Amino acid sequence: MYIDNSAYDKGLAENYAPLIVENVKSQQCTHVFAAHSAFGKSLMPRVAALLDVQQISDITAIESEDTFTRPIYAGNAILTVQSSDKIKIVTLRGTSFAVAETEGGSAEIIEGADPKVDITTEWVSEDLAKSDRPDLTSASKVVSGGRGLKSKEEFDRLIPPLADALGAAIGASRAAVDSGFADNSLQVGQTGKNVAPQLYLCAGISGAIQHLAGMKDSKVIAAINKDGDAPIFQVADVGLVGDLFTKVPELTGKLRR
């Protein structure tokens, strides 16, 4: 379904929500799914309230048409809920579902209804971090740095070369982001991005529960930290206790060969 109107260019929830509601009603949809991304998070609750539906956020599994599983308490508990709403409004965690084939589909394209709602909110500007690296949330490998890197200079000196050697995306802990070592959009954790790559390699990250919430579904977790008692070692498949300022460059050098 397409709707041709430049009012939707900037993805503002204020006009998108009535648009979705209109088309959900006219097409008698029973389920509305969106990614639990910044866009989905901003939009879907607005849609849900307009339809008088209690949304189910950030699901990791679908048990049946009305039953869904989602993490709560920063992933420390897994909740299974059954919805009694007629329409199910759901956001889902991208890393929990396989990507559909981009070929072989045979959908008809139809024009949707456009309620053309007047809104008062205006988009002013955006400032997106430019990156040639793989996208953090979909990368198969992620190299992540934390407070242990001590400064932005050290973060930039040590982490990008290691990420390049592995072809990995770059992530960061909240401590590293708050200290200005890395951009906000790189934060991994409960309030940042959720990642589940094949390899999550982190250096100088202690492993607070809020951070683990965003990466513990990774296939293999490797950690370099000088504190042998850091909680990260309880979840890491491979741990190396040592000074990251010598271990990370050594690792980068040996991976390049």
Next chain:
Amino acid sequence: MPTPLRILVPIKRVIDYAIKPRVNKARTGVETQGVKHSMNPFDELSIEAAVRIRERKTMPVEDILAFSAGPEKCTDVLRTAMAMGADRSIHVEIPASDASSELEPLGVAKVLKKVVEEEGRNLVILGKQSIDDDSGQTGQMLAALLGWGQATQASKIEFEGENHVHVTKEVDGGVETVRSPLPMIITTDLRLNEPRYATLPNIMKAKKKPIVKKTLKDYAVEEGRRLKTLKVEEPPPRQGGGKVEDVDGLISKLKELGAI
């Protein structure tokens, strides 16, 4: 003259962020008995944002109203909010024993809509999510019910002219700025500010600030739960794989695991 701001800050009492939650034996929820609770960290940012708007003096602030719905102990977090600078509070008491009337985000939004209307609010600042349920819905739902503009995951709030608000939002890949006239809904993100500590004199003063007690009936919101909890489980534990001696050990283990 700019319209004076009448700010509403909804806050939630949650298990303290530093506590590792445990699933209860009946697998119906998380153990909350005897566990330390605090104000949801994002709600601290909301209170701080409201107080800073008043202190900045670019816009007149008529009052800052804190709101919480939940058991008796929610008054503790409301007192904290008032010690940080909120002027008064409303507490909708929901007995802890009555899990069936425990509000879901949609129910909270419906109550908040009534509060906004009765109290003539023109700015509502909420946290972007509560760290217990992690839903991230209430602010957007309230904006929808009121038909107001919304700015989610705010990292900067600035006023322009008589009644426009510029909000910088954290989005995937960077930041985005939107502009909306009042009234509006803002949800706060971590980078917005650093909440102040309540000082002892302010804690003492907060004890004299009013908390009005209400019930769900007062707002004529009869919101049954739409979602039925079937079970709550511990996540599958991850087994740490032990440590290696050096970088060569790390590389060979990663190769063995097929990670590189």
